[in-house]
Amino acid sequence: MSRKVLxxxxxxxxxxxxxxxxxVLWLTHALKGAGADIDVLLRGAAVSYGARGQDASxxxxxxxxxxxxPQLERDLASLAGKGAKVYLxxxxxxxxxxxxxEVAPGLExxxxxxxxxxxxxxxxxxxx
Amino acid sequence: xxxxxxxxxxxxxxxxxxxxxxTTTALRxxxxxxxxxxxxNVFAYEGAVALPFAKQAPHANAVHGNDAAxxxxxxxxxxxxALLAEAGRLGRKLDWINCGLCVDERGVAEAIAGTRxxxxxxxxxxxxxxxxxLVIPTK
Numbered sequence: 001m002s003r004k005v006l007x008x009x010x011x012x013x014x015x016x017x018x019x020x021x022x023x024v025l026w027l028t029h030a031l032k033g034a035g036a037d038i039d040v041l042l043r044g045a046a047v048s049y050g051a052r053g054q055d056a057s058x059x060x061x062x063x064x065x066x067x068x069x070p071q072l073e074r075d076l077a078s079l080a081g082k083g084a085k086v087y088l089x090x091x092x093x094x095x096x097x098x099x100x101x102e103v104a105p106g107l108e109x110x111x112x113x114x115x116x117x118x119x120x121x122x123x124x125x126x127x128x
Numbered sequence: 129x130x131x132x133x134x135x136x137x138x139x140x141x142x143x144x145x146x147x148x149x150x151t152t153t154a155l156r157x158x159x160x161x162x163x164x165x166x167x168x169n170v171f172a173y174e175g176a177v178a179l180p181f182a183k184q185a186p187h188a189n190a191v192h193g194n195d196a197a198x199x200x201x202x203x204x205x206x207x208x209x210a211l212l213a214e215a216g217r218l219g220r221k222l223d224w225i226n227c228g229l230c231v232d233e234r235g236v237a238e239a240i241a242g243t244r245x246x247x248x249x250x251x252x253x254x255x256x257x258x259x260x261x262l263v264i265p266t267k
Contacts, residue, residue: 003255011267024173024223024265037257073141124255126140126263 012045043089080106131165138258142266145204163249167221169254177226212242
C-alpha cells in the first residue's frame with residue numbers, strides 16, 4: 001500500500017495532561033510504526049507545539065503527582081527522527097508571537113500560500 | 129442512485145457520546161454510505177470508543193414527564209447495533225474497531241457484539257484497503 005497522509009493538527013493541548021502526550025501526535029507515531037507514510041502540519045493554536053523549551057511539569061492533585069508530563073517538543077523531534085516531516089504554519093506562528101528562532105529544530109515553517117502545493121503531495125488530508 | 133459495489137470507506141471517529149452533533153452526523157454518514165452500497169470501516173479513537181459501550185442504559189426523563197419506556201431513548205450503542213444490523217440486511221460489511229488503549233483508560237471494554245478491539249495498525253490496514261478515509265475529529 002502506498003498512501004501518503006498529511007495530518008493537520010489544529011486542536012491543541014486537548015487532553016495532553018491526561019494523556020501525557022497529544023492524542024493525534026501519538027496516533028501519528030503509532031501509524032508511522034505500522035508503516036504509514038505520514039507527515040504533520042501544525043496550524044492554529046497547535047503551532048505552539050513547535051515552541052522550544054516547553055515545560056508542563058509540576059501538576060499534582062494531593063499526593064498524586066504527574067511524573068511523566070507531556071513533552072511535545074520531544075515527541076515532534078522523535079517523529080521527525082522517524083522520517084516524518086513536521087510543518088508549522090508560519091502565519092499562525094507569527095499571530096501567536098512565536099518567532100522562527102523559537103521554533104524547535106527539525107520543524108519546517110511553511111507559508112499559507114504554499115499549502116495548495118503541499119496538499120498535492122498527499123493522497124489523504126486528515127484535519128484533526 | 130448508483131450503488132458503489134465493492135467500494136469501501138473508512139471513518140475515524142473521535143468524539144464521545146452525548147457531547148455534540150458530530151456523533152450523530154458521523155453515524156448518519158455511516159448509514160448513508162451503507163445504503164449507497166459501500167462497505168464501511170470505523171476506527172473509534174479516544175472518546176468514540178464509548179459509543180458501543182454495552183453498559184449504557186436508557187433513563188426516564190422527568191422534564192418530558194416520561195418514564196424510561198415512554199422516553200424510548202436510543203443510546204448510542206443501540207444506534208451502532210442498528211447500523212451493524214442494517215449492514216447485514218443490505219449485504220454490506222460494517223467493521224467497527226475500538227482503539228484498545230483508549231478503551232482501557234476509559235474502562236469501557238464491554239462493547240456490543242459486532243465491534244472489536246484493535247490498534248492504530250488496524251487503522252492503517254483500513255486506510256490501505258479503502259477508497260477513501262474521513263477523519264471526523266473532536267475539538
